[in-house]
Amino acid sequence: MAKQWFEDYFDEHYLPTHGDGLARAPGEVEFIVTALGLPPGSAILDLACGHGRHAVELAARGYQVSGLDLSRALLAKAEEYARSRDVQLELIEEDMRRIPETWAARFDGIINVFTAWGYFEQDAENEQVIQSVARSLKLGGRFLLDVINREWVIRHFRDTQWREEADGILALERVTLNLRRSRSESVRTFVLPDGRRLIRPVVVRLYTLAEVSAVFSRHNLEITDVYGGWSGEEYTMDSRRMIVVAERQK
Numbered sequence: 001m002a003k004q005w006f007e008d009y010f011d012e013h014y015l016p017t018h019g020d021g022l023a024r025a026p027g028e029v030e031f032i033v034t035a036l037g038l039p040p041g042s043a044i045l046d047l048a049c050g051h052g053r054h055a056v057e058l059a060a061r062g063y064q065v066s067g068l069d070l071s072r073a074l075l076a077k078a079e080e081y082a083r084s085r086d087v088q089l090e091l092i093e094e095d096m097r098r099i100p101e102t103w104a105a106r107f108d109g110i111i112n113v114f115t116a117w118g119y120f121e122q123d124a125e126n127e128q129v130i131q132s133v134a135r136s137l138k139l140g141g142r143f144l145l146d147v148i149n150r151e152w153v154i155r156h157f158r159d160t161q162w163r164e165e166a167d168g169i170l171a172l173e174r175v176t177l178n179l180r181r182s183r184s185e186s187v188r189t190f191v192l193p194d195g196r197r198l199i200r201p202v203v204v205r206l207y208t209l210a211e212v213s214a215v216f217s218r219h220n221l222e223i224t225d226v227y228g229g230w231s232g233e234e235y236t237m238d239s240r241r242m243i244v245v246a247e248r249q250k
């Protein structure tokens, strides 16, 4: 099978071209712990944990944290970051469709944040992630999903964008909305300080809240709260984020 975009995208170039987001993590984790409502000591899985910015912050607050991610490069950063903050994390390199079966009913909470869902070619594969999430939660356990809000993307659509990162890295993006498949299909070009160019595709399934709700309910996850941002803003068509909190019912 041909390689998929996310197998290459999150390599050693990812953090320099996107920023590490470390400064925002404490505020985001403050919101996460309030939204999940779990006491310190609870077992939390950070699914697609990346370089561990939320996982480490949660561990520093006394949670038992596991992190799963496909990127060896980012997991190495997470390990290094955990060591520098003197906290313990359990980290595994795995595809999010394959949360280990030995982790069934293990977690009080699972998070998947910063648009780390919707990467797969088939909707059934994206749903498989949710099925594994539900299986890995204890009964009554809570799941927090944070993705870009499809309604915002549509209302504020721009087909060409550029930004400048630290070190003078230039990021240019051309986006097409594939309305038939409800996917944003981009090509991102990064111009590195030494003049090299990285050209990378990114394809993300944009889910409506109604679709998320239908997928969740097929796996006994009942939505309890929906927010439009990291300060607990109301979710509307103009929210940048769609943050959904759900509870495993059976």
Ligand SMILES: C[S@@+](CC[C@H](N)C(=O)[O-])C[C@H]1O[C@@H](n2cnc3c(N)ncnc32)[C@H](O)[C@@H]1O
Residues within 6 Å of the ligand: 006, 007, 010, 021, 047, 048, 049, 050, 051, 052, 053, 068, 069, 070, 071, 074, 094, 095, 096, 097, 112, 113, 114, 115, 116, 119
């Ligand atoms: C946008 S980043 C978000 C990372 C992290 N949650 C954060 O907020 O910093 C997406 C993450 O998903 C991971 N990822 C991509 N495809 C994956 C897959 N199939 N299975 C597990 N992790 C995957 C990437 O390696 C990356 O760490």
